[in-house]
Every structure is written in structure tokens, then in C-alpha cells.
Amino acid sequence: MTDMTIDPDHDLSLQRVIRASPSDVWRAWTEPARLEKWWIPAPMVTRVDRLDVTPGGGFVTRMSENGGEFVPHTDSVFLVVEDGRRLVFTNAVTSAWRPADPEPVAMTAEIILGDHPEGTDYRVVVRHGTPAARAHHQELGFFDGWGSVTAALAELVEKEASA
Template sequence: MNPDLDLTLERIIRAPRAVVWRAWTEPDRFEKWWVPAPTVCRVERLEARPGGALVTRMSDDGVDFVPHLDATFLAADELERIVFTNAIDSAWRPGSPEQVTMVAEITLADHPDGTDYRIVVRHADRDSRNRHAALGFADGWGTVTKQLAELAEETR
């Protein structure tokens, strides 16, 4: 972790790792927490394997959906780690320059109260990191992590 280039978030989720893993890898569960409510998420593709696609759309009214994320999984180590990037889209083409390009690594570990959930979002340079922070990384990723925890904790 490089504090000049990376943004992080940590949380203890009071549910087993398997439940948190399913929330990340099953489209019907993923849709329930991936974007801050009341915005609605639709999963177009979720292939949690190296080279697999992660494509989502979002809607404020539940009718008109617009592109949200078009990314590629770099790693998916069952029950332990998920890594994806939007630097490469789901068709394996370079990502769009207007977005904040990142590599997100999510790790899951056992904790006496459930799952130790950690996120590191890596950026190529300090400007990209600062832009992502200014766009609301802490609030956005914090909100969806809270939603993930709520889903996992009620379905454990």
C-alpha cells in the first residue's frame, strides 16, 4: 500500500467469508449493494475469474439504465481475494480516458466476528488518486461496503 497512490477501506463484516464472497460473485446479490441506494444496479456481466468481465449499469428511476462500470477481473482467489481493473474493459480494450483508472483489490480474511474485509484501490499517479478521493471515494465505497455488510449480515 502506497498512501501517495492508493485509497483504502477496512471493515469487519459480521458474516462468514463465504457469504461475503457470494455477494461479490453472484449477480443477483451483487446488484443489491454495488451502487449507493437509492440508485439501482443492473449486472450485465459478472465473471469472477481472471480475464472475466465485470459490467454494470445504474439507474436513478429503475427504468433508464446508463453505463456504470466496464472492467476486467485480474484475480479471483475463492474466499480470499478479488482484483479488478477498469484500465482494461470487458472486451480487453484500454479503458476510457475520462474515468479514474484504477486497480481494486478486495481481500477477505477470517475474523472472530466474521470477515475482515479490506479494499485497496491503486492509481497510477498522485493526481489520479487525489481525483478519485475528491470524487467521493470514501463516501461511495464506504456506502456500498455498508450495504454489502447489511446484505451479508442478514443472509448469513
């Protein structure tokens, strides 16, 4: 497991128990067809262009309001991949390994899946370079956005686990 030290001036985080196994949650993060079902808050639609879940691999998604025209959403790289337990990616570097000027805010996101008696201890830590960037991300709706996609992730994997 990783050091979960959170710097309240730079980091935003959330935690939730998901009533499905860590392997189910991992698959929802690492299989494009599953990721497309929850990665962007509804009613938006996600398209996964690249999901190379290896250190240095690209993570590229697009979004659409109606499933028609898709526009860029995520263009990032995975920094750390610990199979079934931990993903770390950043949008500060593009999938082409070029320095990015990410909109709306540069971040490094860490997803940690732990065992829990009811399923998965799901944790997200999103790190920012400055307190101002953290505050901006929070003002843009971090908790609503990441909270709603985490709820959609939980709904997907919990439904699959109970089927």
C-alpha cells in the same frame, strides 16, 4: 494472502469487520442477484450485465436513478480471482480486452476477505497510476461511495447470516 503494502500517494483503502463469513461476503461479490443489491449507493439501482469471476473475465454493470433507463457504470476485467479470498479488477481494460479511457478515473481495485473472530476482515485497496488520479478519486467521494456500498454489503450479508 496478498501483500497489503499501501502507497499513500497512489492508493485509497478501507477496512471493516463484517459479521458474516467470508463465504457469505464472497457470494455477495460473485452472484449477480446479490451484487445488484449493494454495488451502487442507494437510491441508485444496479444491473449486472456480465460477472465472469475468472481471471480475464468481464465485470460489467449499469446504473439507473429510477430502474428505468440504465447507463454504463463499470466495464472492467478481473485480473486475479482467489476463490473465497481475493478479487482484483481494473477498469483500465474493458471487458472486451480493449484499453479503456475510464471515467472518472482509472483504478485497480483489490478486495481481500480474511477470517476474523466476528466474521470477515474485509479490506479494499484501490490503486491509481498517479498521485493526481488518487487525489481526484478521493475528491469525487471515494470514502463516501465505497464506504456506503461496503455498509450496504455488510447489511445484506449480516441480515442473511442472522436469518
